[in-house]
Amino acid sequence: MPVSPTDDELKDVLKVLRSENPILGVTKLQTRLLAEHPDWSVSEKRVKKLLAAENLLAAPPPPKPGKASAGKGLVAIEDIKEGEDVWKEDPFIIAPECRGERIHPLLCPATNPASIPLLAFARRLEWMACHAAAQCIALVLIAHEQGRQSDLDESMRFLGALAQMGMEERWKAVDHSGLEPDRKTWKTAHTLTVQAFHAPPDSQNKKRLLKILRKPIPDDLAKNLFDFDSYLQALDRMSLNLEAHGGIYMLHSHLNHCCTPNLSVRHFDIKTAIARITIRAKTDIKPGEELLITYVNPELPFRSRRRELTAWAFGPCACARCVREEQEEGERGEENNFPVIEEELKHGLGLL
């Protein structure tokens, strides 16, 4: 006859089991328990209740830094209170350029007509990364022209340090649905970029460009900006680091992802500085804790978040919430996956 162990007996065994299996769900933990004690009769409900009482219910591993994270990571060094504005930041570049703001001479159709085909192309495809790469190249070229060597060095250092995954890898990882530009389009973007800023095919346009850029471009800088491989790297970095509204931000670009982020990115200064972002604490944050934002809509169900996150590089998210939700999904079993799909479909159709 199966016997019912006392609460204390059960607790002791569960503690050991939990320490050996830190991320196992309740059902699987109960299965292990009964395998070790075949003479016991213990319901799943009782296991769950005792685990909850002992605070052993959810014991997911801490998020692994570098997993599903595009930024280098920023960590709090002092106490941050919920609701506090941690910092405000203007973009390094914003694409497409905002109306009303001064247009860069290299991107202005009047001063540099060679840029017209490139900008029209980026606009037609609504390809923000292509536009952002053009902005960065223009910024670096003008810094060189004006002899601002330290600005140029700083820009190159910043751009070089941005996270990247490789356009080919990105191409393989994302769900295209015909929206993501393909290799042929990358090639066209590269050709138009070189023609816009380096070698306009039309001699009239070439003269106009030389009026803005009088100084010769050193070979290593030209290589860094205009080689096809370097250009692909730039596109890749832009794709990966653009904030939702099209800006690249020096600090923001270093923030890693979590599905329960402790920061939110807000646009409070839309009237005075359209692209300025405010980074606000969603919770109290202790010194040593990593500062985290979400790269995807956090209201999406687990599977949809995972799918969207693949486009942000470095594999599946291992945040506590994803670990828990994957576990729960596993426990629901194959036949119970249907509601998840249904939920995702509703999200896709905008019904939720």
Ligand SMILES: [Zn+2]
């Ligand atoms: Zn996650």
